[in-house]
Amino acid sequence: MEICSDLLIGQQTQAGSQGSTQSIEAASGKPLSPAFGGASAAQLDAACALAWQAADVYRELPLESRAAFLEKIAQNILDLGDVLVERCVQESGLPRGRIEGERGRTVGQLRMFAAVVRQGDFLGVRIDPAQPERQPLPRVDLRLRYVPLGPVAVFGASNFPLAFSVAGGDTASALAAGCPVVAKAHPAHLGTSALVGQAVRKAVADCGLPDGTFSLLFDSGLEIGQGLVSDARIKAVGFTGSRRGGLALLKLAAARHEPIPVYAEMSSINPVLLFPHALANxxxxxxxxxxxxxxxxxxxxxxxxxxxxxxDSPAVDAFIDAAATALAATPAATMLTPGIHQAYESAVAKLAQHAQVDTVAQGKEASGPAQGRATLFSTTAEAFSRDPALQDEIFGAASLVVRCPDLATMRDLVEKLEGQLTAALHIDEADQADARALLPTLERRVGRILVNGFGTGVEVGHAMVHGGPYPSTADGRSTSVGSLAIDRFLRPVSYQDMPDALLPDALKRANPLGLTRRVDGKLTTAD
Amino acid sequence: MEICSDLLIGQQTQAGSQGSTQSIEAASGKPLSPAFGGASAAQLDAACALAWQAADVYRELPLESRAAFLEKIAQNILDLGDVLVERCVQESGLPRGRIEGERGRTVGQLRMFAAVVRQGDFLGVRIDPAQPERQPLPRVDLRLRYVPLGPVAVFGASNFPLAFSVAGGDTASALAAGCPVVAKAHPAHLGTSALVGQAVRKAVADCGLPDGTFSLLFDSGLEIGQGLVSDARIKAVGFTGSRRGGLALLKLAAARHEPIPVYAEMSSINPVLLFPHALANxxxxxxxxxxxxxxxxxxxxxxxxxxxxxxDSPAVDAFIDAAATALAATPAATMLTPGIHQAYESAVAKLAQHAQVDTVAQGKEASGPAQGRATLFSTTAEAFSRDPALQDEIFGAASLVVRCPDLATMRDLVEKLEGQLTAALHIDEADQADARALLPTLERRVGRILVNGFGTGVEVGHAMVHGGPYPSTADGRSTSVGSLAIDRFLRPVSYQDMPDALLPDALKRANPLGLTRRVDGKLTTAD
Structure with a gap:
């Protein structure tokens, strides 16, 4: 399959007319063809106009149509076959097995959201029926449902070229919520983006949906991303990337005539907390x-x-020694882009020179372009406490071990941490009292607390929170992974004394959709 | 009962040491004693420190304790008896019947949230149990609950001295969510605030809760309000007031090291849409x-x-004539504050001088201080469309009738409206097709759509949305009235592979709280 470098403006394919950009083969550092023309301001405008036109139609389609569309996207992605996997490996430098797994996750997410849409609980229906006899005043009839926010801008993430990119979690949850999507491809995987974009575009056509349900833009600079966030027709933004990038988008969104929510996942260092008995054992x-x-x-x-x-205890050395041994045997790995590799190298070099930081282990020496070498550092609690820069995320396989003299110090350090996506506790039963003492702090600081595991490997389910207090995400009230991610793109609307004929099906008196609804505060499936 | 002018810093009463301020008797324009000392920066700091200390304890109390506390506040407010009603009438100029009704609503809200807390659905529990046998990888155990954001700053609103003030909807929903509250009294009703504040303070003591669960501050200027929003220990803000005030708080909140949500209800003109058959009939x-x-x-x-x-149709005249007749017989009414009255008078005078606006009716002439006279204006669709200033809210009994030549024009005008709290459709059965054509636009523009009624009289229930797109509120994803308001102060946290002994009760395997929980995506009360 040829990779088409056209922008997808709804069903239209158009060569981008603003500059040109190419992805780099991660392993070789060489540019990959084709070159992708960047969208012009007029092309951005056309995509947003189509999304706006599509919004009212798309959101009121039967839930079954929306669910079938999500499943069709999943199937169309699978139908791309090996072309997609190969291109994605080339562009990302990630191993084939990982990319196949990520494709599975991407398809699985779309199917999960299809099931969520069919079930309809996400509509959050609430009904307070009229009480005409109530004294001193009759009670009106009130019916509430959640409606989609409107067109959503999705920024593909570099590190999940499938699962958090063109048809990844943000797109799947926005489409599931009933929002058209205008996606901006990440420059690191333009070919992957184009292939997946075509799969979505085809699904729109297969399902007979409005043209503007989905568009895909390439950007030869930063203008299109900025223009998207500033466009009055865009009502929310999904983004995963650097803190600098996320903060820039937040600023743009806040400066709009009508500010909009930006769901930016920005940075996290995901503390691992080691307790004495677990360490000793x-x-x-x-x-x-x-x-x-x-x-x-x-x-x-x-x-x-x-x-x-x-x-701190002698058992910490056993931990460090084993980690160092394992890392020493770990081959360097191709990083996603030359830029990411360079940023990693320079952050690691800077940390290595820090007067209070020791380098305790390194992965195998690297050769070839963009090879990232795992590195483990250590420092004291005092130094960590004193220098906030030691909390800065290094994107790549670098970590910093901090020896805490006691539990109180550990808690102090956790209190000083910025908001995080995850914290991992390693405990044995005898550590539970200590762990319990830390939980209130952790609950305030992180989105997911895990025991005897690590945060990598994010399960896509109903109970997942992949989010966390600022700055791990811009809005700690949300998750970007799992079925709850749909809530980000919804807002409640209440209908008072509306005749059945005008009510949306979800709110009609006979409950034609068979939804579970909250009637007078209690969940029921009755009409 | 003497009104104590002290700040409430947790259980401590302290005279405010920063300047002094008095409320005005609305009907006479004369200052009321006592004078209230404004909080100093140190006193603000003390209140925030106590709230922070209280937060972890208060949020983990049994739900029953939290519910009983809310009910105790309600009872203590009632126990204030007539002193509260009289003071509130004096300060607000609102009639006694209205204040008694508002007290009923305030107490009702607190009791509703007590029931919501007892039920526990607001915890939003989701469980994806472990699947150790899953291939290719075992599935971890994931359990999610919502936790409170932390201390909340509540700004009393001038226009609901009970129901949206010290122990009003924002405070009730924040406390229900598990958040301590630091309230800032509105300068227009300091005595009312002090009385209600004492009722809450006593409830904290009655229930043996941590001191900092509630504090009440007076402000002799703007510094304490600004300081509250900027304080690192405050994690969310509830505000009802002017757009200027709301935008100022939003700016402060966004400029913090850690930005926080501000739930500001700012301005709305609540369009009433009149359709031909309803008008004719x-x-x-x-x-x-x-x-x-x-x-x-x-x-x-x-x-x-x-x-x-x-x-437009001849029947519009019948509507206007009847409204004009009714208004002409409407006595002027005491407005909340001299400032609000002055702003009303000057906005009405400005509109009366607008070249494209006619004054079609006025209420009875006013005498005495701060008397607001209802005024009805009219203009053309063309003029309304051309001048965005005609959309500016006039706080008080002024309204503008716009004659639309046809349905398409009406829809165009609604598309041009800023976000609104409500829209009211007046329709007969034969108008339903026209009304239906407007619904998609209205759903995007307003929080509550009502039929054959008016937006005043906001029912406090489960299906109410008192919210709406910007700028009617700062965050259109929320409501400030009704049980759903609790969601504003919560965020999700996920627990992975955590032993039962460490899990909060809501998530324990045996479901000891008997909650309805979402297990593998489906609601159930099972363990």
Whole structure:
């Protein structure tokens, strides 16, 4: 299959007329063809206009049509076959197995949201029926449902070229919520984006949906991304990337005539907390597992364990020794882009020179372009406490071990942490009292607390929170992974004393959709 | 009962040491004693420190304790008896019946949230149990609950001295969510605030809760309000007031090191849409009812009908004539504050001088201080479309009728409206097709759509949305009235592979709280 470099403006394919851009083959550093023309301001405008036109139609389609559309996207992605996997491996430098797994996750997400849409609980229906006899005043009839916010801009993420890109979690949840999507491809995987974009475009046509339900734009600079966030027809933004990038989008969104929510996942160092009994009983095993989590995918995960807080004891050495041994045997890995690799190298070099930081382990020496070498550092609690820069995320397989003299110090350090996506506790039963003492702090600081595991490997389910207090995400009231992610793109509307003929089906008196609805505050499936 | 002018810093009472301020008797314009000392920066700091200390304890109390606390507040407010009602009438100028009704609503809200807390559905529990046998990888155990954001700053609103003030909807929903509250009294009703504050303070003591669960501050300027929003320990803000005030708080919140959500309800003109058959059949009756809604409470409601869009026909005259007749017989009414009265008078005078606007009716002439006289204006669709200033809210009993030549024009005008709290459709059965054509636009523009009624009189229930797209509120994804308001102060946290002993009760495997929980995506009460 040829990769088409056209923008997708609804069903229209158009060559981008503003500059040109190419992805780089991660392993070789060489540019890949084709070159992709960047969207012009007029092309951006056309995509937003189509999305706006599509919004009212798309959102009121039967739930079954919306669900079938999501499933069709999944099937069309699978139908791309090996072309997609190969291109994605080329562009990302990630191993084939990982990309196949990520494709499975991407397809699985779309199917999960199809099931969520069919079930309809996300509509959050609430009904307070009229009470004409109430004294002193009759009660009106009130019926509430959630409606989609409107067109959503989705920014593809570099580190999940399938699962958090053109048809990834943000797109799937926005489409599931009933929002058209205008996606901006990440420059690191333009070919992957184009292929997936065509799969979505075809699904729109297959299902007979309005043209503007989906568009895909390439950007030769930053203008199109900025223009998207500023466009009055865009009503929300999904973004995963750097803190600098996320903050820039937040600023743009806040400066609009009508500010809009930006769901930006920005940075997290995902503390791993090591407790004495767990360390004493299996410090080495934890160290080995930690090294595997750290090096996974060249460390290019939002949930990468970038910080280890250990309550000091001789067993900490067993942990470090095992981690160091494992890392020393870990081959360097191709990073996503030359830019990411360069940023990683320079952050690691800077940390290595820090007067209070020791380099305790390194992965195998690297050769070839963009090879990232895992690195483990250590420092004291005092130094960590004193220098906030030691909390800065290093995107890649670098982590910092901090020895804490006692539990109180560990808690102090956690209190000083910025908001995080995850925290991982390694405990044995005898550590539970200590762990319990930390939970209130952790609940305030992180989105997911896990026990005896690592944050990498984010399960896509109903109970997942992949989110967390600022700055791990821009809006800690949300998750970007799992079925709850749909809530980001919805708002409630209440209908008072509306005749059945005008009510949406979800709110009609006979409950024709068979929904579970909250009637007078209690959930029921009755009409 | 003597009114104590002290700040409430947790259980401590302290005279405010920063300047001094007095409320004005609305009907006479004379200052009321006592004078209230404004909080100093140190006193603000003390209140925030106590709230922060209380937060982790308060949020993990059994749900029953939290519910009993809310009920205790309600009882203590009732126990204030007539002193509260009299002071509130004096300060607000609102009639006694209205204040008694508002006290009923305030107490009702607190009791409703007590029931919501006891039920526990607001915890939003989701469980994806482990699947150790899953291939290719075992599935972890994931359990999600919502946790409170932390201490909330509540700004009392001038126009609901009980129901949206110290122990009003924002405070009730924040406390229900598990958040301590630091309230800032509105300068227009300091005595009312002090009395209600003492009722809450006593409830904290009665229930043996942590001191910092509630504090009440007076402000002799703007510094304490600004300081509250900027304080790192405050994690969300509830505000009802002017657009200027709301935007100022939003700016402060966005400039923090950690931005926080501000739930600001700012301005709305609540369009009333009149359709031909309804007008032909009962234009006069609608006009009379409209005039009553417009003049209610001197028009000082967020949901006051400040705009009428009518599809033109001779029947529009019947509507206007009846409204004019009713308004002409409407006595002027005491407005909340001299400042609000002055702003009303000057906005009405400005509109009266607008070249494209006619004054079609006025209420009875006013005498005495701060008397607001209802006023009805009219203009053309063309003029309304051309001048965005005609959309500006006039806080008080002023409204503008716009004659629309046809349905398409009406829809165009609605598309051009800013976000609104409500829209009211007046329709007969033969108007339904026209009304249906407007619904998609209305759903995008307003929080509550009502039929054959007016937005004033906001029912406090489960299906109410008192919210709406920007700028009617700062965050259109929320409501400030009704049980759903609790969601504003919550965020999700996920627990992975956590032993039962460490899990909060809501998530324990045996479901000891008997909650309805979403297990593998389906609601169930099972363990």
């Amino acid at each position: 299996r410090g080495a095993a934890i160290g080995t597992a930690f090294a595997a989590s750290l090096a996974l995918g060249a460390g290019q995960f939002c949930t990468n364990p970038g910080l280890v807080l250990a309550i | 009962r234009g006069a009756a609608i006009g009379t009812a409209f005039a009553a809604s417009l003049a209610l409470g001197a028009g000082q409601f967020c949901t006051n009908p400040g705009l009428v869009l009518a599809i």
